[in-house]
Amino acid sequence: MSSIIDAYTTSGTERETALPVEELIRQLDDAGIARAVVAPEDREIAVHNRAGNERIARLAADAPGSPGGTGAPGNAGRLIPACTVNPWFGAEGVKELSRAVHAGARMLVLAPALQGFYLGDEIANPLYEAAKEMLLPVYVHTGPHGPAAPTQLALVAMQFPRTRFIMGHCGSTDHAHDMPAALKLKLPNLWFELSLVRPFAIHHWGKIAGDERLIFGTSAPRNLPRHELQHADLSWPIAKNSGTYGRNIEALLAEVRP
Amino acid sequence: MNVFDCHTHWAPCFQNRDGRNPAAWIELIRSAGVSHAVILPFTGLIHDGKVGQDNDDLAAVCAHPAAEGRMIPFCTAQISVPDEGLAEIRRALGTLKMRGIKFHPWLQGLSPGWAAMDDVCDLAEEFDVPILFHDGTPPFSLPAQMALLAKRHPRVQIILGHTGLFEHWREAIAAVNLTPNLWPCLCSPHVAALKEIVRRCDPQRLLWGSDHGFTLDNFYPYRRGLMELIGLDDKQREAMYDVNPRRLLKM
Numbered sequence: 001m002s003s004i005i006d007a008y009t010t011s012g013t014e015r016e017t018a019l020p021v022e023e024l025i026r027q028l029d030d031a032g033i034a035r036a037v038v039a040p041e042d043r044e045i046a047v048h049n050r051a052g053n054e055r056i057a058r059l060a061a062d063a064p065g066s067p068g069g070t071g072a073p074g075n076a077g078r079l080i081p082a083c084t085v086n087p088w089f090g091a092e093g094v095k096e097l098s099r100a101v102h103a104g105a106r107m108l109v110l111a112p113a114l115q116g117f118y119l120g121d122e123i124a125n126p127l128y129e130a131a132k133e134m135l136l137p138v139y140v141h142t143g144p145h146g147p148a149a150p151t152q153l154a155l156v157a158m159q160f161p162r163t164r165f166i167m168g169h170c171g172s173t174d175h176a177h178d179m180p181a182a183l184k185l186k187l188p189n190l191w192f193e194l195s196l197v198r199p200f201a202i203h204h205w206g207k208i209a210g211d212e213r214l215i216f217g218t219s220a221p222r223n224l225p226r227h228e229l230q231h232a233d234l235s236w237p238i239a240k241n242s243g244t245y246g247r248n249i250e251a252l253l254a255e256v257r258p
Numbered sequence: 259m260n261v262f263d264c265h266t267h268w269a270p271c272f273q274n275r276d277g278r279n280p281a282a283w284i285e286l287i288r289s290a291g292v293s294h295a296v297i298l299p300f301t302g303l304i305h306d307g308k309v310g311q312d313n314d315d316l317a318a319v320c321a322h323p324a325a326e327g328r329m330i331p332f333c334t335a336q337i338s339v340p341d342e343g344l345a346e347i348r349r350a351l352g353t354l355k356m357r358g359i360k361f362h363p364w365l366q367g368l369s370p371g372w373a374a375m376d377d378v379c380d381l382a383e384e385f386d387v388p389i390l391f392h393d394g395t396p397p398f399s400l401p402a403q404m405a406l407l408a409k410r411h412p413r414v415q416i417i418l419g420h421t422g423l424f425e426h427w428r429e430a431i432a433a434v435n436l437t438p439n440l441w442p443c444l445c446s447p448h449v450a451a452l453k454e455i456v457r458r459c460d461p462q463r464l465l466w467g468s469d470h471g472f473t474l475d476n477f478y479p480y481r482r483g484l485m486e487l488i489g490l491d492d493k494q495r496e497a498m499y500d501v502n503p504r505r506l507l508k509m
Contacts, residue, residue: 016450113425144425145396173423173446174364174395196424196448200475222448224487231480 002034004238005246006225008139008168008195008217011059011079012041019221021063025078031225037217037249039082039109039139046086046114049093053083053100060104080253082107082139086115087124094130098258106253107137107166113144119152128156132163137252139166139193142175149175150182157190164189164252166215169196170205183208191248195219199231206236206244214244259496260293262503265390265419265445265467268316269300271474278315281324287470290478294503298360298390299334300472306336310346317354330507332358332390336366340374347378351385357507358382359389360419363398370403379411388415388506390443393430394423401426405433408440415506417441417465427451434459441506443467444485444498453488464498465506 010017011024021038028036038060039045044052060081083105085093097108108131110124117123119140131138140156142148150171157165170179170192183192183205192209194202195217206214214236218228229238238245268283276282287295297320302312313333320329333350337343350356359382361368368375370391382389393399401422408416421442422430431454434442442459444452445467456464466485470477490498503509 016454169424173420198475198477199480200477201473219448222450224449227449227480227483227487231483234479 002032003242003246004033004216004229005249006033006036006218006220007166007193007215007249009036009038009220009225010041010222011038011056012221015042017041017221021059021079024220025064027220027225028078031229033225033229034246035078035080036220037082037107037253038079039107040084042111042114045084045109045111049083049085049089050096053096053103053105056081056083057100057103057105080107081105082109084109084111085127087117087121087127088115090126094126097127097130097136098134101134101136101256102258106256107139109139109141111141112147113141118147119149119156125160128160128163132160135164135255135257137164137166137191137256139168141168142171143169143173143196145175150178154182154185154187154190157187161187161189164191166191166193166252168193168217169219170194172196172198176201179205180208183213191215191252193217194232194244195223195228199228200235202232202236206241211241211243212248214241215249216245260500260504261291262466262499262507263287263292263295263468263470264417264443264465264503265298265469266295267298267300267469267471268319269472272471273301273315278318278322279324280319280322280329283471284324284326284328286476286478287328290482292468292478294328294330294509296330296332296358296390296467296503296507297471298332302334303360303362303365309334309336310349313346313350313354313356317350317356330358331356332360334360334362334366335378337368337372337374337378340377343374344377344381347381351381351387356387358387360391361389362392364395365392367398369398370407375407376410379407379414382414383411386508388417388441390417390419392420393418394420394426394446401430401433405437405440408437412439415439415441417443417506419443419467420446421455422451423447424451427455431455431458434463441465441502445469445481449484449487452484456488456490456494461494461497463502464494465503466498
């Protein structure tokens, strides 16, 4: 049985992330991926946080193969729900984060470009503090120029050393130039997620960061899991990097305490 | 059917390994099923003092018998000193017979809004060659910036080298649809974006590129594979890989 985990997917209802959950599961099966974190879609990340968090929690609970689902048994917890909160909701947002984690969410997703804030802006500090208390990993979409650069997230991670951050996309594409410096910091509370990173270049990051800091992800349905995993394996072999392909994200998610 | 890769580079890793002999480079693209490649500079994009040398090297590499006429060289120049930059472009297009112009505006520190860029467009029109821009990144490489330049020079063909990358591809679609002389090169956006670009843009201007050649990593298995995931029909495939680039490059 595969132990591979895809740390970032979406089962959305519109635009380029529209994908029924059954099709997401089929794509994971096709790739040989055991489990996946599933996140709200863009509109839910930007504005409809609670509706999105509730939809994703339901979707994960009801997914084929899950305890409440209708698929084949033996795949309990196939989809792991993430949640999102726009930092501009302030204290109300912190309440929603707590509610969502108590309802099963195991990762907070922030997307500064979608949510209208810059990494380093103190507007998001209450969320980082709340995540720290719950040992909840904070996945931040990086890459957009201005709000979400790798260096900006590294500074936030230094400012909140007890909050666990995952650098989504490693700044792809052009902020990839900043990555060697960010990786060499070896911050103990910062991990690096690989979706949208050119698969054939993953080994460059791996040589600096090591297997223990990288986390595999596909950003399905923006990408096709089978294609991403196949080419990631060629660059950074699954057989030699079990941390990257599951163990690291699994450990982070397992320690969340609502 | 030919397969034109409209976005490749000749980087120092190849120059240092192979000198001006592209035999190994050609063998690699051939093994990927690519028949022709637009070769863009690299050293000249990051080292102003080596622009002329890089143009010389690229022209020589592409004229080498091992290139078999399959490598189409584009030049670059630093136009922050306009007279010198324009003279270099004239030399590259005239004396060296290079076939297009490439800018990477954020690397080179050049804005598409500068008056000197309008002078470059005048030269491109005079020599009847296209200009390829890196795009998808601010502050100097937004699809909208290229679109406004293209609108100021409607007889010059301008290529969006990445069609907006991961964040500006929707803007790129809008830019292409508002600007008849703007060509989207499908190079680097994710699968979902590539599908949308193909669905919404003029099929007669679609190009494909791999970005191969700025490191020794082999970009082709992944990037060629991506194009197999977006559901092109035979007519779209032929237009993008063969008919459109030949029309653009006058081949």
